[in-house]
Amino acid sequence: MSIPTQEAHDPNDPRQHAMWALRNLPMVAGTGAITHPGYLADWSEHLWKCGFRHVDALRALADENGNIHVSQLPEQEIRFQQPFRGQRHHMNPAARWVGLDEKDPEPVRIPNIRQLTDQENQAMIKQYQDAGLIPDGSVGPPLGGEVIE
Structure with a gap:
């Protein structure tokens, strides 16, 4: 695939209209x-x-007086x-480009543990233990111990 020049590109082709401007x-x-x-073609699209749109494409929309109606944009x-x-x-990387009408997903809400019952908190602690995030079954940092050098 070659990179078209400004003079030889197709301004109506989304994959070419800005490709020449993205090179180098x-x-x-x-x-x-x-x-x-x-990549240049993908970025152009x-x-x-x-x-x-490039200024040349906009100039092509102008009438004989040089005017462009907003409906033409x-x-x-x-x-x-x-x-x-x-x-x-x-x-x-969770950000992305979507269609104009696509709804945003519901945000992930982290529960406030002060609002959970004891049973709910114990269930969450169990999930952390099962996942290995609380490896020794204790909740909280390890207690002080003897340092051997």
Whole structure:
């Protein structure tokens, strides 16, 4: 797969419209990133679905007076969904891109152990023991012991 130039790309093809602009992106010390064309095509399509268009594509929409009605502008198809589990951090892989109408999943709620009954707390402790997270059957940190050097 080759990387089309700005002059030779198909501006109406989501996989080509920005591919030429993503090649050789600047990195540390001014060197350009060498990226497989398949990734560039995927990223170009992703930007297309986000609603991005190059200025040349927008100029093509203009009437003889240079005006573009907002109804002619592209629609955004996908949106970023924050992580549904774990930290709200940009490196959390639970984040994803979804369709605009897709509902966010219900957040995971960690129970407040002070609101649980003794039986419920014991059941949770048993689950931790069974999973090996409380390996010796004790709850809490180990008690002080003799240090041998």
